[in-house]
Amino acid sequence: MNKMKTSKLARKESLTGFLFCLPSIIGMLVFFVVPFCLCLYMSFTESTGNGRFMGLKNYAEVLKSAAFRLAAGNTLKFIVIAVPAIILVSLFIALLLYKKLRGYHFFRTLFVFPLVLPTASVVLFFQIIFAETGLLNHVLEFLGITPTEWINSPNAFYVLVILYIWKNSGYNIILSLSALNAIPKSYYEAADIDGASKSVQFFKITFPLIMPYTFFITVISIINSFKSFREAFLLFGSHPNKSIYMLQHFMNNNFQNLNYIRLAVGAIMIFIAIFLLILIMFRLRVKSGDTEL
Amino acid sequence: MKKKSKCIDIIIYAVLILFGAAALFPVIFIAASSLMDESEVIRSYVVGDMDFHIIPRSFSLNGYLEVFLYTPAYLMKFWKSMLLSTVILAGQLVISCLGGYGFAKFSFRGKNVIFFFVIILMMMPLQVTLVPNYIVFERLGLIGSYASVILPGVFSTFGVFLLTQFFSSIPNSIIEAAKLDGANQIQILCRIIVPYAKSGVASLCILNFIDTWNMVEQPLIFLKDSTKYPLSVFLANVSRENLSISFVCGILAILPVFLLFLYLKDSLISGIENTNLK
Numbered sequence: 001m002n003k004m005k006t007s008k009l010a011r012k013e014s015l016t017g018f019l020f021c022l023p024s025i026i027g028m029l030v031f032f033v034v035p036f037c038l039c040l041y042m043s044f045t046e047s048t049g050n051g052r053f054m055g056l057k058n059y060a061e062v063l064k065s066a067a068f069r070l071a072a073g074n075t076l077k078f079i080v081i082a083v084p085a086i087i088l089v090s091l092f093i094a095l096l097l098y099k100k101l102r103g104y105h106f107f108r109t110l111f112v113f114p115l116v117l118p119t120a121s122v123v124l125f126f127q128i129i130f131a132e133t134g135l136l137n138h139v140l141e142f143l144g145i146t147p148t149e150w151i152n153s154p155n156a157f158y159v160l161v162i163l164y165i166w167k168n169s170g171y172n173i174i175l176s177l178s179a180l181n182a183i184p185k186s187y188y189e190a191a192d193i194d195g196a197s198k199s200v201q202f203f204k205i206t207f208p209l210i211m212p213y214t215f216f217i218t219v220i221s222i223i224n225s226f227k228s229f230r231e232a233f234l235l236f237g238s239h240p241n242k243s244i245y246m247l248q249h250f251m252n253n254n255f256q257n258l259n260y261i262r263l264a265v266g267a268i269m270i271f272i273a274i275f276l277l278i279l280i281m282f283r284l285r286v287k288s289g290d291t292e293l
Numbered sequence: 294m295k296k297k298s299k300c301i302d303i304i305i306y307a308v309l310i311l312f313g314a315a316a317l318f319p320v321i322f323i324a325a326s327s328l329m330d331e332s333e334v335i336r337s338y339v340v341g342d343m344d345f346h347i348i349p350r351s352f353s354l355n356g357y358l359e360v361f362l363y364t365p366a367y368l369m370k371f372w373k374s375m376l377l378s379t380v381i382l383a384g385q386l387v388i389s390c391l392g393g394y395g396f397a398k399f400s401f402r403g404k405n406v407i408f409f410f411v412i413i414l415m416m417m418p419l420q421v422t423l424v425p426n427y428i429v430f431e432r433l434g435l436i437g438s439y440a441s442v443i444l445p446g447v448f449s450t451f452g453v454f455l456l457t458q459f460f461s462s463i464p465n466s467i468i469e470a471a472k473l474d475g476a477n478q479i480q481i482l483c484r485i486i487v488p489y490a491k492s493g494v495a496s497l498c499i500l501n502f503i504d505t506w507n508m509v510e511q512p513l514i515f516l517k518d519s520t521k522y523p524l525s526v527f528l529a530n531v532s533r534e535n536l537s538i539s540f541v542c543g544i545l546a547i548l549p550v551f552l553l554f555l556y557l558k559d560s561l562i563s564g565i566e567n568t569n570l571k
Contacts, residue, residue, distance in 0.1 A: 016478055017399020024392035025407060027448025032414055035425035093312060096305045103309075109558045110313040112565070116499075116550045117320065118507045120528035121543035124536075125319040128338050166315065174565045216570050219416075226418035230509045234529045251420040255427070255514045267424035271417065278416060281570070 036271075043264040062265040070242065071250035074157075078228075078246060082161045083221045087214065089165060090172035095206075097173070098180045108177065112170035119167075123234040127151075130159055154243040156236060163231045168224050172217055179213035180206070212285060219281050223274065320547060325349060327356055327540035334536045356541035371545055374523040377439065378505040384447030385501050386494070393456025394482050398468065408457070411450040412570070419510045430515065441515035446505055452497050458567045459493025460486055496564025499557040506550055 043059070046052040062068050093111065097104055114122075129135045130150040137147035150159050183206065191201045229248035232240060238253060239245075247270060254262045326334060330351035337346065360367045396408055414422070422445065430441040463486060471481050487494060512526050519530070524546050528539075554561065 014399060014401035017395045017404070018401045020391045020395030020399065020478075020482075021401075021404075021407065021453075022395075023388050024411070024448065024450065024453045027388065028410060028414060028450060031429055031445055031448055032422060032425050033410075035428040038428055039425055093309070096309060099305070101302065101305065103306075107309050107313060108562065110316055112558075112561060113316050113320075113554065116503050116554045116561070118525050118528070118543075118546040118550065119509065120507075120525050121323060121546045122319045123529065124539055124543055125322050128322075170316070171565055174562055175569055178566045178569055213569070220568075223416050223418055226420060229420075230507070233509060233513075248418075248420050251423070252510070252514070255423070263424045263427075267421045271421045274417060274421070275413060278413060285570075 036267075039264045039267060042260060043268055047261045058261050058265050059269075062262055062269075065262075067245075067250055067253075068262075068266070070245050071247045074243065074245055075225075075247045078157070078161070078164075078244075079222055079225055082164050082225060082228075083218060085161065086165045086169055086172055086221055087217060090169045090217075091176050091210075091214075093169070094173050094176035094180055097177060108174065111173050114167045115170050117167075119230045119234050123231070126159075126163065126231075126235055151236060152241055154241065156241040157243040159235070160228060160232055160244050163235070164225060164228045167228075167231070168221070171224065172221060175213065175217050175220070176210070179210040179217075182213075183209045215281055215284055219277055222277065320551075322347065323540055323543045323547075327537065327544050328352055328354070329537060329540075331355065331535065331537045334540070338536060353537075356537040359538055360541045360545060367542060367545065370524045370527050374506065374525065375549065377442065377523055378502055381443055381446035381505045382498060382501050384443070385449060385452045386497065388447060389452030389456045389497060390482060390487060390494070392453035393460045394486055396453065396457040397460035397463075398465070398486075411454050411457075414450045415454050423510060423514055427514065436515060437517045437521075439516075439521070442508070442511050445511065446501075446508075449501075451504075452501060455497050455500070455564060455567060456490070456493055459490040459496070463489050492560055492563055493567070495557050495560035496567065499553050499561045500564045502553060503550055506546075 044054055044056075046054055047058070097107055127134075131137075132147075132149055132151075134150070136150065140147045148155060150156065187205050187209075188201060191205060196204065226248060229246070229252070232244055232246065232248070233252070236244060238249065238256070240249065247266065251263065251266050254266065325347045326338075326349075329337070329349040330353040333349065333351045333353075392411075396404065396411070426441070426445050427436070430436050430444075435441045435444075467485060467489070468481055471485050476484070507525050508523070509526055509529075512522050516522060519527075522530075524542075528542055528546055
């Protein structure tokens with residue numbers, strides 16, 4: 001009798017919990033899950049909308065298109081160059097800050113500041129810096145280096161990498177700091193007693209212990225790299241130099257001419273890539289013995 | 294030995310100050326330039342040799358007068374953007390508080406699977422989520438209306454995830470005590486959970502506001518009509534013919550997020566820390 005009562009109570013509890021989550025679940029279903037399934041269906045059928053099954057033909061077509069190849073190649077190149085760069089820069093700064101020197105909070109706050117700035121506001125500054133007769137070229141000239149074109153040349157790629165690091169490193173610094181702060185101080189004290197040098201301590205204690213975090217930071221950095229479309233779009237327009245024509249431009253331009261098949265296929269391929277990445281992240285975590293969500 | 298460590302400290306500070314200056318410099322530059330006379334701006338940045346300087350030689354508030362007084366269009370845009378961001382934030386707060394409480398403090402069948410999807414959706418870039426959103430809004434005939442920008446923002450799963458993180462750390466004993474006092478679930482959420490996790494809610498406020506105030510992709514794709522663009526997109530199209538107005542507009546757009554940053558900087562940081570999935 002008592003048992004039945006508790007199970008009834010438990011059932012009521014779990015129903016209440018479900019009801020609290022219901023608005024967000026409905027939102028997810030209506031705005032994402034259901035239309036995403038539609039998207040999936042569309043990606044396998046003929047573009048005229050008569051519903052004829054095409055198999056993977058649409059995918060093959062997108063994969064073959066020059067625009068997609070250029071976009072995917074550039075996106076990959078951006079990830080391979082910019083992500084390790086930002087991780088190293090922010091880990092470096094985090095290590096400097098980690099000593100808890102005076103001004104720790106001040107600097108930490110300062111570094112996240114670019115994150116809140118509207119891109120449209122600062123883009124003007126970067127236009128003046130990187131213009132043909134801009135500040136950077138003047139500095140280069142002063143130093144005796146031949147000035148080059150930054151905006152309308154393959155150099156645009158590096159301009160975008162710099163903007164990405166400028167904007168997002170604060171985020172990574174915070175995450176790196178919380179990784180470093182999670183290492184028990186006693187480990188270092190013990191190492192000090194054993195006479196281990198600072199560099200040995202870094203490679204034997206710090207580095208292995210922040211590895212699981214670093215993988216998460218990598219995933220977040222890759223995801224944040226997609227946001228650099230804002231900078232790219234506002235600084236270089238919708239048809240930028242070939243070197244920064246990325247998947248985001250591919251998607252945006254296909255929205256302009258409403259090529260549904262390309263949009264659907266593009267979205268699904270990016271989804272799969274990021275989904276796999278997240279899955280690997282969770283797997284690695286389970287492996288490292290941390291199973292709680 | 295002591296001298297050496299002091300030397301290292303100086304180098305560390307030098308590096309930190311250098312990076313800090315880089316973080317701050319664009320805004321200082323824009324603020325300084327917004328106070329320049331128009332002819333000085335043109336002389337310095339537009340024609341011929343670049344004459345780069347930070348302190349204005351010709352102090353002038355003309356740009357500000359133009360943007361804040363003479364041409365109402367700029368402020369109209371500003372308030373429209375403000376309304377848009379506030380509506381999204383309000384909706385997102387309601388959905389996230391409810392969902393955060395549900396996911397953090399109850400167990401029901403399929404909860405973990407659903408929460409996994411919350412995380413997946415939260416991490417998907419806009420380029421993925423905009424396509425399904427577009428499909429829905431097209432069927433509902435909402436393309437071109439503000440609803441197409443507001444609804445995905447309201448139902449973005451980020452808030453649910455963040456508040457679940459914050460609410461989970463609230464001790465269950467507090468909730469149990471409130472129950473014994475006869476509080477119902479809504480009362481517990483409003484009077485106990487939310488006040489207890491104030492800092493989490495503040496984090497969500499600033500992170501969400503920054504996100505919507507700065508949005509570019511969604512209005513660009515959903516609104517179609519450029520007169521409807523919020524400040525964040527409109528700014529990019531402000532004519533470059535009058536640079537001093539562009540600078541002042543830049544400041545106008547920075548203002549709300551800057552103030553929010555000053556008040557809630559610690560919440561912003563703890564919010565970022567709590568997105569850590571490790």
